[in-house]
Amino acid sequence: MKQNLLLTPGPSPIPPFIREALGRQIIHHRTDEFKEVLGRVSQSLKEIFFTSSPVLILASSGTGAMEAAVSSFFSSQDKVIVIEGGKFGQRWKEIATRYGLDVVNYSIDWGSAPDPNYLKQLLESESKVKGILTTLCETSTGTVYDIESIGNLTRNREVILIVDAISGLGQDKLLTDEWGVDVVVAGSQKGLMLPPGLSFISISKKAEEFLRRSNLPKYYFDLNLALKSYQKNDTPFTPAVSLILGLEASLNFIREEGIHNRWEKFSKLARATQEAVKAMGLNLFSFRPSNSVTAVWAPSSIKSSQLVSKLRKEYGISIAGGQGEFKDKIFRIAHMGAIDEDDLVVGFYFLEKVLKDLGYSLKLGSSIVKLEEVLYA
Ligand SMILES: *Cc1c(COP(=O)(O)O)cnc(C)c1O
Secondary structure, eight states: OOOOEEOSSSSOOOOHHHHHHHTSOOOOSSSHHHHHHHHHHHHHHHHHHTOSSOEEEEESOHHHHHHHHHHHHOOTTOEEEEEESSHHHHHHHHHHHHTTOEEEEEEOOTTOOOOHHHHHHHHHHSSSEEEEEEESEETTTTEEOOHHHHHHHHTTTTOEEEEEOTTTTTTSOOOTTTTTOOEEEEESSSTTOOOSOEEEEEOOHHHHHHHHHOOSOOSTTOHHHHHHHHTTTOOSSOOOHHHHHHHHHHHHHHHHHOHHHHHHHHHHHHHHHHHHHHHTTOOBSOSSBOSSEEEEEOOTTSOHHHHHHHHHHHHOEEOEEOOGGGTTTEEEEEOOTTOOHHHHHHHHHHHHHHHHHTTOOOOTTHHHHHHHHHHTO
């Protein structure tokens, strides 16, 4: 295998300066040295979440923070609206159902985004809704949702808005406080250029009131404990020390580059990817494409799983296949975290090659020309 290039929506590549920070000798977590790290990292997290509220760090993959959100902010039989337009909306539904919440499912076609007007009607027709659970970037379909408009619906109601930004954070614009988002959930292995193992959760003042009232069972993910420790730059249990050292390196880098600049960069990478795909004669899957991941219909004669495995086995390039009923129908190319222009050029070079080998007819180089046109314009 020539290389190991991850163009997948998690894990995404880890740059050398973060690998170096991750590989440092461990320090003890109950020390001033580590507390200072936690203090600095907490401040930087607020900056990239665009919130003045606490952002807690948990030792789990992203789903852990999703579960923490459900078990910490709600009480048994609370009614919540879940937007289900892909694999990760489905996950919200599964977690909420497992905890005995009364789930109102707003199901939309995969690849489409929720309609804020319909949500408004739902909120007005359903009594006593306590929360809306949704997604910034629905990774399974490469679709970005209009969180700002949804925030306008919940801001002045006794309803909290919880957004899974696990894949979107860092690429797709998210202004937590300004948009009235109460809880944002994220993970380490996507836009933050780290290995899997950390999750994050921000808690607005309104969400904090929900947290105090919640009666659902919880122990490891009891955010009351985590919040109390947070005030002292501490954690209730052993934190993932090495990952947090890596996180500091990541956040410093993002701050230097500037989050607004990064949003612009990924918007360009996304646009280049979309155009390159079309130049090969293929179609986009999403009607509202995100800046984090692009989903593409595979040619009808080719199973996307076959394309994905051939690309990885023969050329060391990892892209993602489809999920659920689109498993063999679509493939997904990530542009997040440390993925850059060069990576996309290399990825498309081999993608063309494999498509051709699998019998798809295309003009070699067509996607590369388009990529360069958008990227280096
Ligand atoms: C990756 C992802 C998750 C799941 O995160 P894990 O770290 O695998 O637990 C949840 N939601 C979205 C939108 C994701 O992209």
